Amino acid sequence: MSATPCSRSRPDDAPAEGAAFDSLLNSDTAGFAEVDLGTGRFLRVNSRFCAMTGRSAAELLDGRGPSHVVHPADRAADRALWREGASSGRFREAEKRYLHPDGTVVWARLSVAVLVRWADGRPRRCVAIVQDVTAAHRTLERLHASESLLRLTMDVGRIGSFRHDFTTDQVQCCAGTRALYGLPQGEEPVSAADWFAAVLVEDRHRLREQSQAAIGARAEGVTLDYRIHRPDGQLRHLEARLRFGYDGRDHVTHATGAIIDVTEQREAEARIAHIAHHDALTGLPNRTLFRARLEQQVARARRGEGFAVLCLDLDRFKEVNDTLGHSLGDALLHAVATRLRAELRDVDTVARLGGDEFAIIQSQVSQPGEATRLARRLIEVLTQPFELQGHQVVVGTSLGISLAPEDGLEADTLLKNGDMALYRAKADGRGRLCFFEPEMDAKMQARRRLEMDLRRALVAREFELFFQPIVEVRSRRVTGLEALLRWNHPERGLVPPDSFIPLTEEIGLILPLGEWVLEEACAQAARWAGDTTIAVNLSPVQFSSRGLVDTVERALRESGLDPRRLELEITETVMLRDTEATLSTLHRLKALGVRIAMDDFGTGYSSLSYLQRFPFDKVKIDRCFTRDLGQTQQSGAIIRAVAGMCQGLDMRTTAEGVETEEQFRALAQKGCIEAQGYLFSHPRPAVEIPAMLARLSQFACAS
Numbered sequence: 001m002s003a004t005p006c007s008r009s010r011p012d013d014a015p016a017e018g019a020a021f022d023s024l025l026n027s028d029t030a031g032f033a034e035v036d037l038g039t040g041r042f043l044r045v046n047s048r049f050c051a052m053t054g055r056s057a058a059e060l061l062d063g064r065g066p067s068h069v070v071h072p073a074d075r076a077a078d079r080a081l082w083r084e085g086a087s088s089g090r091f092r093e094a095e096k097r098y099l100h101p102d103g104t105v106v107w108a109r110l111s112v113a114v115l116v117r118w119a120d121g122r123p124r125r126c127v128a129i130v131q132d133v134t135a136a137h138r139t140l141e142r143l144h145a146s147e148s149l150l151r152l153t154m155d156v157g158r159i160g161s162f163r164h165d166f167t168t169d170q171v172q173c174c175a176g177t178r179a180l181y182g183l184p185q186g187e188e189p190v191s192a193a194d195w196f197a198a199v200l201v202e203d204r205h206r207l208r209e210q211s212q213a214a215i216g217a218r219a220e221g222v223t224l225d226y227r228i229h230r231p232d233g234q235l236r237h238l239e240a241r242l243r244f245g246y247d248g249r250d251h252v253t254h255a256t257g258a259i260i261d262v263t264e265q266r267e268a269e270a271r272i273a274h275i276a277h278h279d280a281l282t283g284l285p286n287r288t289l290f291r292a293r294l295e296q297q298v299a300r301a302r303r304g305e306g307f308a309v310l311c312l313d314l315d316r317f318k319e320v321n322d323t324l325g326h327s328l329g330d331a332l333l334h335a336v337a338t339r340l341r342a343e344l345r346d347v348d349t350v351a352r353l354g355g356d357e358f359a360i361i362q363s364q365v366s367q368p369g370e371a372t373r374l375a376r377r378l379i380e381v382l383t384q385p386f387e388l389q390g391h392q393v394v395v396g397t398s399l400g401i402s403l404a405p406e407d408g409l410e411a412d413t414l415l416k417n418g419d420m421a422l423y424r425a426k427a428d429g430r431g432r433l434c435f436f437e438p439e440m441d442a443k444m445q446a447r448r449r450l451e452m453d454l455r456r457a458l459v460a461r462e463f464e465l466f467f468q469p470i471v472e473v474r475s476r477r478v479t480g481l482e483a484l485l486r487w488n489h490p491e492r493g494l495v496p497p498d499s500f501i502p503l504t505e506e507i508g509l510i511l512p513l514g515e516w517v518l519e520e521a522c523a524q525a526a527r528w529a530g531d532t533t534i535a536v537n538l539s540p541v542q543f544s545s546r547g548l549v550d551t552v553e554r555a556l557r558e559s560g561l562d563p564r565r566l567e568l569e570i571t572e573t574v575m576l577r578d579t580e581a582t583l584s585t586l587h588r589l590k591a592l593g594v595r596i597a598m599d600d601f602g603t604g605y606s607s608l609s610y611l612q613r614f615p616f617d618k619v620k621i622d623r624c625f626t627r628d629l630g631q632t633q634q635s636g637a638i639i640r641a642v643a644g645m646c647q648g649l650d651m652r653t654t655a656e657g658v659e660t661e662e663q664f665r666a667l668a669q670k671g672c673i674e675a676q677g678y679l680f681s682h683p684r685p686a687v688e689i690p691a692m693l694a695r696l697s698q699f700a701c702a703s
């Protein structure tokens with residue numbers, strides 16, 4: 001910047017002269033302006049001052065005086081400054097803003113000195129030395145802005161700050177911290193003792209330990225999580241982030257920190273953790289939490305404290321759920337949970353693992369007898385009727401028990417062993433308790449091997465259909481064949497369905513297997529001449545799968561079999577399930593044109609009522625009645641009654657398990673329409689059917 005001094009030529013107002021003055025005038029580091037206090041005009045200005053005010057020397061010396069270059073907001077103060085100075089002869093140092101014509105604002109710091117005085121001592125001319133302090137002001141503004149942003153953030157985020165001076169043991173805290181702690185506002189420091197007194201006793205020791213450990217390690221800082229009790233009784237969760245200050249000898253002198261109120265966050269976390277670890281229906285711990293507690297117990301058992309795992313499920317729960325509805329089923333589970341909880345101590349855990357499956361950790365068990373006593377009590381309380389939604393519901397329970405350390409020292413092993421014992425208890429009958437025994441493991445492993453074998457067999461196409469004829473009693477003519485599944489095991493030979501179907505139902509493999517049976521049976525039947533029907537057994541599991549009707553339709557379509565030649569056999573277990581959905585499926589199947597037969601009639605609890613609910617085409621009288629024919633009067637009477645009733649309902653009857661001519665003749669007398677059994681043929685593979693049918697047709701002719 002040029003340092004050319006500019007002056008207003010006024011001989012009577014001759015500006016100050018001298019070398020020092022000239023050097024000031026030429027200075028490029030400061031602005032310089034000489035002012036006539038009488039007229040209020042600039043007499044001289046240097047180029048730095050021109051730059052600061054954003055005006056040329058000519059514009060400044062035009063006679064309008066210093067205030068018109070000042071920012072309007074500062075003008076009043078500026079005028080007051082000059083007025084005061086002119087009258088008192090003393091000028092205050094002041095800061096003000098110059099406003100350039102283009103809007104630029106420059107912050108200036110003014111020092112004014114009197115150059116010339118009137119004879120009476122009043123100041124006449126003075127010089128203003130002006131420093132540009134814009135950069136410092138900008139920095140200050142930014143500082144203020146970030147400070148207010150910080151304050152806003154702290155207010156919004158409910159963050160407080162504090163400084164703990166270790167030399168005085170006093171804590172200085174900001175308004176936000178005082179508000180968090182519920183302390184009265186003010187500047188007074190709080191004693192460290194009072195500060196810590198607010199912390200919950202359970203957290204205090206940990207807090208000190210964590211701080212001391214961090215200081216001991218000369219750590220820069222530490223984050224502490226703790227709870228306080230405010231004077232108003234509120235419990236708050238706080239998170240404090242501390243930074244330590246050390247002196248030259250590495251001794252801690254103070255800690256500064258920010259405190260955040262994380263109460264809502266911790267409460268939300270606690271709620272989420274509760275949801276993640278508890279069963280929504282009963283409020284009991286779920287499998288995850290149960291497993292975690294089991295791990296803790298196992299750790300104690302390793303130190304010699306025994307415990308028991310009791311696995312239980314409800315007898316008849318499914319029946320209740322299916323017949324009285326899911327809402328009642330839910331209410332039952334809730335009530336069961338309440339009864340179980342009431343029987344246990346605080347140190348024990350009861351969890352709902354899913355469905356009607358519960359598990360208990362009985363702590364501090366040194367004798368199996370203690371587990372037996374609890375198990376008996378639980379059987380007793382769960383056998384008592386439940387009054388739910390206007391129904392009296394009676395269930396019961398079976399229990400499997402494993403003991404630690406005897407039956408294992410791994411959480412999974414103990415639970416698995418308890419489960420195996422439960423499996424065994426249920427197999428033995430209802431309301432039983434059973435302790436785990438090592439042989440059960442062998443059985444379970446065999447079951448697992450069978451499961452894997454079955455899955456492999458399906459892929460390897462090791463299943464085959466055998467067929468057994470159904471004969472019309474009156475003519476001895478074969479009217480149909482029943483498809484019966486066999487497993488051609490590569491090592492075990494021909495495996496009967498009773499030994500693998502229940503497992504396929506449990507593991508869901510019955511669905512693809514049942515689909516294959518339907519397709520294969522329809523395909524085989526389509527190759528037979530005449531109107532011989534094919535009967536296919538349906539599992540209850542298939543019935544509860546949505547795709548059954550589609551599967552049947554597809555099997556018919558792909559084989560080209562007349563739907564009237566397909567007969568689907570269902571058992572009463574099917575009718576027991578979700579009856580509305582079951583009836584709808586049955587009607588949809590019937591609408592396809594297929595026939596529906598009720599299998600094993602007479603073995604269930606309410607077989608007769610099923611006949612009222614659905615128009616079956618056929619009823620198959622269970623072979624236990626046929627077996628006793630001629631031996632007891634009752635069986636004959638029952639067969640006669642069923643046959644008569646079915647006739648009235650326009651349903652055919654087939655007597656199963658006919659092994660002798662005597663039985664066959666008796667059936668004819670009782671009015672049975674059809675018969676099936678070894679008397680005519682054992683179930684035979686598809687390749688033998690033509691020969692079987694030919695033989696039986698001769699038999700029919702001969703009679």
Ligand SMILES: Nc1nc2c(ncn2[C@@H]2O[C@H](COP(=O)(O)O[C@H]3[C@@H](O)[C@H](n4cnc5c(=O)[nH]c(N)nc54)O[C@@H]3COP(=O)(O)O)[C@@H](O)[C@H]2O)c(=O)[nH]1
Pocket residue numbers: 468482483484485496497498501517537538539599600620623656657658659676677678679683
């Ligand atoms: N879901 C499916 N279940 C099926 C399928 N194939 C068979 N099964 C069911 O398995 C059970 C046992 O069947 P199986 O060993 O084939 O026994 C059948 C006959 O062999 C047997 N039977 C026939 N006549 C006699 C006889 O005179 N005496 C005698 N002791 N047993 C005889 O009865 C069984 C047929 O019973 P039913 O089905 O009730 O008509 C059995 O419950 C099958 O239903 C399948 O593909 N899917």
